[in-house]
Amino acid sequence: MKIKVRRYHPHFEPPSIDMEYEVPKDLTLLESLEFIKKEKDRTLTFSSMCRSGVCGSCAVRVNGKEVLACEYRVQEGDYIEPLNFVDCIRDLVVDLSRPLEKLKSAKTYPLAMHAGMSEEEEKLIERQSDCILCNSCYSSCPVYETNFSFLGPFALSRTYRYVADSREEDKKDHIDAVVTDGIWDCILCGNCTEVCPQGIDPKNDILMLQSWAAKFGHTNPHMANFGSFGLEF
Ligand code: SF4
């Protein structure tokens, strides 16, 4: 079967070009990329590590949707591209420093945590703790079309992990860190939830953060504008 890969090299002209390759049937995308590299074109560049959906390093887009290459089974005519909203280094390898910096801005670490947690309490934050930082949700988020400052789905999900953690005493500080370029800028489209290979639901976590923000006196600035329109009628 034939698949197309968007190739990128910063020193070529043009730097981006679509290349078509014939690959055997019934392979995962990662196996197909390895086949191309071994049998057809040794210059093809991509990332992979664990080969079993644990490390998140092989995330790419297929026909516009984010997948882990090691888990996705290739279909005839698939079009493979690197992740969105990040700088491409070479072919399917991207620079993830910009999205990963958001973890720091969103204060995704303990601030004032006491010891001890029940099994029930642990379950409440289990799912968010499973994030493998594959960046698929970041790549799928339409807010980045217009706002690169947006903290984004995985950073906000991780903030919620600390807000929902029964041991964390400084929840307000976590919330204060995500009101600007954060929870109110999400348009709740659900793309992030749809593409997450770990079954994490960043959209719901953002809704939960909005609810916590309201408890601490924050209001949605977009709703304030909407309200004033309403009054004119
Ligand atoms: S739900 Fe929000 S964070 Fe998730 S992709 Fe949509 S806009 Fe981005």
Ligand code: SF4
């Ligand atoms: S929340 Fe899911 S999609 Fe987003 S980085 Fe983590 S594992 Fe990947």
